[in-house]
Amino acid sequence: MNYRIKDIEKDVKDGDDRFLRKLYLQSKPVFIKWVIWHFKCDDDDAKDAYQKSFSCFYFNILNNKVKNKDIKVETYLLGIGKNMIRKVTKKASLSVALDDVIDEVKDDFDYFENQNQNHRQQQINTILEKLGEPCKSVLYQYYFLNYSHESIASRQGYKNEAVAKKKKFICLQKIREMLHLA
Amino acid sequence: MPAKDQGNASLGLINNKNMSSEEFEYIERFYEGDLTPEEQREFERIKSENKEFASKVSDYKQIVTGIQNFHQEKFLNKLDNWDREESKENFFNTNRVYLRAAAAVLLIMIPIGIWLITTSSPYQSLYQKYYQPYPDVVSNRSLENNFQEAMEAYNNAQYEQAISFLKPFRDSNEFPLAKIYLAECYLNIDETESAKSIFIHLKKVSNIRDLAEWRLALINLRQANVEATKELLNDIVNSPGHDYQANAEELLAEIED
Numbered sequence: 001m002n003y004r005i006k007d008i009e010k011d012v013k014d015g016d017d018r019f020l021r022k023l024y025l026q027s028k029p030v031f032i033k034w035v036i037w038h039f040k041c042d043d044d045d046a047k048d049a050y051q052k053s054f055s056c057f058y059f060n061i062l063n064n065k066v067k068n069k070d071i072k073v074e075t076y077l078l079g080i081g082k083n084m085i086r087k088v089t090k091k092a093s094l095s096v097a098l099d100d101v102i103d104e105v106k107d108d109f110d111y112f113e114n115q116n117q118n119h120r121q122q123q124i125n126t127i128l129e130k131l132g133e134p135c136k137s138v139l140y141q142y143y144f145l146n147y148s149h150e151s152i153a154s155r156q157g158y159k160n161e162a163v164a165k166k167k168k169f170i171c172l173q174k175i176r177e178m179l180h181l182a
Numbered sequence: 183m184p185a186k187d188q189g190n191a192s193l194g195l196i197n198n199k200n201m202s203s204e205e206f207e208y209i210e211r212f213y214e215g216d217l218t219p220e221e222q223r224e225f226e227r228i229k230s231e232n233k234e235f236a237s238k239v240s241d242y243k244q245i246v247t248g249i250q251n252f253h254q255e256k257f258l259n260k261l262d263n264w265d266r267e268e269s270k271e272n273f274f275n276t277n278r279v280y281l282r283a284a285a286a287v288l289l290i291m292i293p294i295g296i297w298l299i300t301t302s303s304p305y306q307s308l309y310q311k312y313y314q315p316y317p318d319v320v321s322n323r324s325l326e327n328n329f330q331e332a333m334e335a336y337n338n339a340q341y342e343q344a345i346s347f348l349k350p351f352r353d354s355n356e357f358p359l360a361k362i363y364l365a366e367c368y369l370n371i372d373e374t375e376s377a378k379s380i381f382i383h384l385k386k387v388s389n390i391r392d393l394a395e396w397r398l399a400l401i402n403l404r405q406a407n408v409e410a411t412k413e414l415l416n417d418i419v420n421s422p423g424h425d426y427q428a429n430a431e432e433l434l435a436e437i438e439d
Contacts, residue, residue, distance in 0.1 A: 017260075021264050024261060024264055025264060025268055047265070051258065051261050051262075051265070052258075054261065055254065055257060055258060055261065058257065059254065120244055120248065121248055121251055121252075124244070124245065124248030124249070124251075124252060125248070125252050125255075128248075128249065128252045139249050140249075140253060143246055143249045143250055143253075144249065144250060144253035144254075165207070166203060169203035169206040169207060170203065172201075172206050172242070172245060172246075173200075173201060173202075173203070173206070175245050176201055176241050176245060179241070179244075179245070
């Protein structure tokens, strides 16, 4: 697999799950083998690191955080992976000479830092699970997939982007009210 | 909207505990970096001076972060599912050959089982009990054309295919082992007479004679030729050192019971 970021960016952003699944499963063996080889970790830690690294890669694409789009997906994943494996194995002292692996993604894997499942987050989760359409889709597309209001309007069949924006704020209001009632 | 107007608009709303779309938009513009430096300063000023507004900013931040965390978690679950699906696919692919073989065995065994239940005679049952397919004892297959393919087919119970490879050996005097497997194939597809004629021929080959005599006894048993079977078995029993002497004695005793 020799995709460069620029080759896959559109498919990933379009939310093409079949493509993403293929990319995820195809990139896995090389990553796992590489991590186990360099860090002497076990299979479970390598798989955990891969899952988290792939998630970061995906979130970074969605959030336009990838600066160099000419690098290969595999290289980018390994760049995240060499930092992630330290977190997963909690072996901060691990060091390895990896000149072939990029460093520019070292600050881009902080997604899992803020995922403390506090009480408020649990309340929001419960509300989101119950939330009906179109709120579910509109909020998902705007806040997770980073789609523009224009793109959401087109996907949801709204007249224009102002309608999409209005819907989005109504949905936020709804969540806020439910939170205050909870 | 100019900073001052925006600020005033917000100030007009922040005293209300309800949060309007305009307030959401104002806060969102701040977090998305869409306010001018002057507007940002105004935003910070209002936030620091008005607890109600500060609380709304906090709510907005918590809700948006909450939505992102929720979907990140969902995405991780999706990856888990893909991993599980892949494991299942790998299991199926790895074991596909065995599963197919098991299915093939079932397909073969079910009709055979039904046939045996419905048609078995006591002699047929005895034949089934004493007949053991001749094992693959050939070590060097490369010497003979088609023999490797024949033995692969034989070992996979593809007897008709094996016969097509083995037939050329039937009339040759050079490779009697091939004739044994050919006769065995005929027995397995119920072409008993074809098998019988080969074993009659093989009785003349010294190192195969014992097997041929035993097979001929079994073939007669299968055909319910009881007297001929007894005669052949007695011959074996009375041949010192015959490879099948013990089997013949046992079978003879069972027939006479």
